[in-house]
Structures are given as structure tokens and as C-alpha cells.
Amino acid sequence: MSSHPHLRDRTFRRRELKVENVSAAASGQPSKQNTGTAAGQDALAVRLGDLARSLQNEVDTDAILAGMVQAAIELIPGVEEGSISVVVGRKEVGSRAASSDLPKRIDAIQMEVNEGPCLDAVYEQKTVRVADMSTEKRWPRFAERAYAAGAGSMLSFQLYVEGGNLGALNLYAKEAGAFTDESEHVGLLVAAHAAVAFAEAQKTEQLQEALTTRDLIGQAKGILMERHKITDQQAFAILTHASQNSNLKLRDVAIRLVTSGEIPSQTQH
Known part of the structure; x- marks a missing residue:
């Protein structure tokens, strides 16, 4: 991503617009914790439809990715922060559209130690949940440092697989046990919509x-x-x-x- 100040300002403004769009879609609707009810599911479907249309009309790749992350924060129970991992040619791994410094730090740790939930989601599993980072044993080097950095729970969804290009939606909470089965269910729906936008973003970028x-x-x-x-x-x-x-x-x-x-x-x- 370019470090030019005008591009940063434009991207930041587009991110603000995405926040406004998602918030507007949520206006008057049940909170994301109520998606287990029939009314909540209907509201979620409407909001996901609004998200898909909003992202389809966006031409800026960074704004598309930022909109996806913000939608996940707005819609998925337990989510506080998020980011997207992009892998090109199954070699180069990068973190984009981080909502704050926390996902930036956690993503950097995963890349440094070459292990963690988002890498498993990208390469192996479609969904990876970390209930308690302080007791996580699957990725010991990552978990210890991620917990020290402030991540209590984590949820990652595979977004896209085409050739050598891969992606994952990474979601974070500061407290342990923040994510439930409902979080995964809603997250899979959001990720399905996000995957389409991600694919379009990749094609747009390549074009x-x-x-x-x-x-x-x-x-x-x-x-x-x-x-x-x-x-x-x-x-x-x-x-x-x-x-x-x-x-x-x-x-x-x-x-x-x-x-x-x-x-x-x-x-x-």
C-alpha cells in the first residue's frame, strides 16, 4: 500500500464512508448479538445484501478490504478488531485493512514465527477459532506473543483460493471466550460475501x-x-x-x- 499522504487520506475517507454505510444498514435493526432469532436472521440477510451491493460499487481495492473488515466487526458477535491476510503465489504474506494497531501486531507476529490461526485458515482449514490465547497449544510461539500483545481470542476464515492467491479474514477480541458457535455461523456468512468482494478486489488490482x-x-x-x-x-x-x-x-x-x-x-x- 502506498505511503503517499494523499492516498492515505483518500483511503481513510473511504474507510469512514464504509463505516457509515454499514452503520446505516444496521440502523433500526437488532444488534449483532440477536442474530439467533428469526428477525435477527432476516436483518442479517438484509445487512449482508447491503454490504455486497456497497462493495460491488467500490473501485478502490483498499476501501473494499476495509469495508469487509468493518462489516465483520459490525455483524459478527464478539469481534472487536479485524484484518485481512493476503498471500500471493503461496509465498508472500501481507496484512491489509487492519482496523487498529492490535491486528497489525498480531499479524506481524504470525508472519515472523510462520505459524498461527490465519496461516492455517489460508492454507489448510476454512475456519480456525482460538478460544483462549493464554492456553493455546497449537501454535505455542505465536500464542504466547499474541497474548502478550493483547489478543485474548481469535477467529480466522479462509476467504479465497485461486491459483496461488489466498486470503483470510482475521478477527480479534481482547477477552478470552469472546467467540461462540454463533460467531462462527455469522462469520461464515460474512466471509462468503467477503470472499466475493476479495476476488473482485484481486481481479481489479491485477487489471x-x-x-x-x-x-x-x-x-x-x-x-x-x-x-x-x-x-x-x-x-x-x-x-x-x-x-x-x-x-x-x-x-x-x-x-x-x-x-x-x-x-x-x-x-x-
Whole structure:
């Protein structure tokens, strides 16, 4: 995620709008603790429908993920904080849309010790619940540090599996025993809607990256065509040769040319 202040301000405002949307959907409806009743289930269905429509109309990936986390906090019994873990190529694990510093700290611990509920939810199980972090034995290194950081309970749901791209919705509470069977039931419903939004966010992100790459390569070819009075095909051949020779992606070669006017010519180490 970009650290540019204007982008941070925009993302934060979009997150505020998502909070307002979810709160508006909940207005006049039973609290999330009442979803066990017929009326509560009907209200939950309405609120999930509102969530799905709201996220479908959103084009900013970070806002989509933030909206998913905020909806989970609003709708699932026991939840105080949340975040989303994203795994690309089954290798790179990142934490996004954290609602506060607590999930950021817990997610960082999981990545550091390479064990924990969200990693199990991503790779192995669809749902993982930690009733009491202070007595948790499945991930001893993680549990001890997570409890010290302030997590008493945790609930993780697998969101999406397509190729090498994975995700998990991570939910936290400061007290032990915060999550019940109802929490899991409602959480599965929220996660099902969130998974669709997550998939769309991934596709949108990939499309945006592809379009950006195409534009960068187009700019780079234009520079070479103007500089050397050559054809489009010849300019592209120069870029691909530079990519192979420098061991850099074609996109990175184009960025170098567009930003500095130079083409890398030596193998990068």
C-alpha cells in the first residue's frame, strides 16, 4: 500500500464512508448479538445484501478490504478488531485493512514465527477459532506473543483460493471466550460475501496493474521510437533484450527508461 499522504487520506475517507454505510444498514435493526432469532436472521440477510451491493460499487481495492473488515466487526458477535491476510503465489504474506494497531501486531507476529490461526485458515482449514490465547497449544510461539500483545481470542476464515492467491479474514477480541458457535455461523456468512468482494478486489488490482504496465511499456517504446527513429516493433525488441540482459522484468525496464531516460544493460545482482 502506498505511503503517499494523499492516498492515505483518500483511503481513510473511504474507510469512514464504509463505516457509515454499514452503520446505516444496521440502523433500526437488532444488534449483532440477536442474530439467533428469526428477525435477527432476516436483518442479517438484509445487512449482508447491503454490504455486497456497497462493495460491488467500490473501485478502490483498499476501501473494499476495509469495508469487509468493518462489516465483520459490525455483524459478527464478539469481534472487536479485524484484518485481512493476503498471500500471493503461496509465498508472500501481507496484512491489509487492519482496523487498529492490535491486528497489525498480531499479524506481524504470525508472519515472523510462520505459524498461527490465519496461516492455517489460508492454507489448510476454512475456519480456525482460538478460544483462549493464554492456553493455546497449537501454535505455542505465536500464542504466547499474541497474548502478550493483547489478543485474548481469535477467529480466522479462509476467504479465497485461486491459483496461488489466498486470503483470510482475521478477527480479534481482547477477552478470552469472546467467540461462540454463533460467531462462527455469522462469520461464515460474512466471509462468503467477503470472499466475493476479495476476488473482485484481486481481479481489479491485477487489471489495474496490467493496464499500468501496458501504459509504461507504451511510454518507453515511444521514447525509443522518438530517440532512435525506429518502429514500434524495433523499440519493443530493444526493451525485451534489455529485460533479458539485465535480469529485470519488462515493466521494471520500462519504468527505468521512463523515469531516468536510461536502459539497464548489465545483469543485476
